[in-house]
Amino acid sequence: MNFLNEVVARFPDALSFAPGRPAEGTFEVEDLPRYLRSYTDYLEGELGWSRERVRTQLFQYGRTNGVIHDLIARTLANDEQIHVSPESVVVTTGCQEAMLITLRALFARPDDTLLVSSPCYVGVTGAARLLDIAVEPVPEGTHGPNADEVLAAVRRTREAGRRPRALYVVPDFANPSGASMTVEARGRLLAVAAQEDLLILEDDPYGFFVRAGSARPTLKALDRRRRVLHLGSFAKTALPGARVGYVVADQEVIDPAGRRSLLADELSKIKSMTTVNTSAVSQAVIGGLLVESGCRLREANAASIAHYRTNLSTVLEELARHFPAERRRALGVRWNEPAGGFFLVVDVPFVADAKALERSARHFGVLWTPMADFFLDGGGEHQLRLSCSALSREEIVEGVGRLARFIEAQVATADA
Structure with missing residues (x-):
């Protein structure tokens, strides 16, 4: 948690799929x-x-x-x-x-x-x-x-x-x-x-x-x-x-x-x-x-339910658009399709660790969460978590595009 907060603070302009906080669109001080x-x-x-x-x-x-x-x-x-x-x-x-x-x-x-x-x-x-x-x-x-x-x-x-x-x-x-x-x-x-x-x-x-x-x-x-x-x-x-x-x-x-x-x-x-x-x-x-x-x-949460439904569907649609079936097989990329909530997991063919996250934030302007820290018995080294809750639809479209460019570049670097 502290590491993610630190990364977010250092790269304030990066689009962040890291936090699981709710959207603020419906909040009013009054x-x-x-x-x-x-x-x-x-x-x-x-x-x-x-x-x-x-x-x-x-x-x-x-x-x-x-x-x-x-x-x-x-x-x-x-x-x-x-x-x-x-x-x-x-x-x-x-x-x-x-x-x-x-x-x-x-x-x-x-x-x-x-x-x-x-x-x-x-x-x-x-x-x-x-x-x-x-x-x-x-x-x-x-x-x-x-x-x-x-x-x-x-x-x-x-x-x-x-x-x-x-x-x-x-x-x-x-x-x-x-x-x-x-x-x-x-x-x-x-x-x-x-x-x-x-x-x-x-x-x-x-x-x-x-x-x-x-x-x-x-x-x-x-x-x-x-x-x-x-x-x-x-x-x-x-x-x-x-x-x-x-x-x-x-x-x-x-x-x-x-x-x-x-x-x-x-x-x-x-x-x-x-x-x-x-x-x-x-x-x-x-x-x-x-x-x-x-x-x-x-x-009372009808509007929020619709918002999160749209956000999660948008992430899944954009992943499928950037990684059509043949391309994702070639790269070794796949993801799950949750029936709701804020989170999904993307499997990648490289180690998705703090070093990879730093490169993603610095050079591609997009943040995500390494999955390995959520496992108690090892695992998750080649997985990253995306949270769709706090972004707008437009930010998700742009953010998944940045993520796709990062994944492509990371795979190319590993293959070089």
Whole structure:
């Protein structure tokens, strides 16, 4: 992450397919005070709160588990058919905190091990490293993690004298690969989790952004045995600057004295010792946005869904235009075609490392992300990730042209 930021800073005029940030086209400064007003009107009008109580809600620390948990639970029910008590929702400072406190709560023993798809989002593997949690890679297939591979990783971990505690997975349009699990594969994964006493940490930031076909149910929506902790964020679907995320932790916890509580309450204890609580002002802004949308973010994101669909389709069309079938075979270039999301992967016949990225930026004015850093067990040396989210259609057309010229030149240099 730091390396990419440094490269972007050194080559500000380069077109960048590197960051996975959302587009800014629909953001307006005037929206922020309106969202805040919508939330306070909701508290006073719908919930009947006094002005003094509203003031305390906005200006004080507030409830550790968050103050918009009821609105989030309602939104999850409307958008994802995830029906949980608001008390099982912990509002966090971005999804990164949701990952961190969840890992800290679940991984208590030295032999506890986190299974992750490989390649994997670096945020969760970085958090695991920070907490000194052992990580076991699960090879990712075309359609995400395969249940048989997960089962093999579980048994491999146990044979090594460690306990497989949970699996982290992005089932829809994963970062970095763009892979998505079929509905059948989701069912098989849940069956393996129940069979092997494995929890699933489901991260779902991209599920709205379908390019082709219809949205698939989340693992949490399919979960009947409370094996899934659902991690979410409003960064891609609402407002990244608010830094508001959440985790649904509706599992029952029994302490040594036999007392029962929700896992969400245990997460709250950890959060109280780290960030204390998520900004009440940020929550109010997101709360107002949810109120205005009728707690139906999927409908409110119609324009964004269309934008990302167009962007991803444009990248795929431009790659096909610059590398027709015969030319791509001759060069050894190919790419996947995700059904949605922000990312796709291009296979190239040269090492796509930091040195190649620097040449791409300096001489061709285009940035991308090396894939090798996303693998835990080696791999990705000849792959690069493209993110289409933050560019306009015109920038994508120009950027893919620059990328094609870089790839052609890089292949020619390697052949010389």
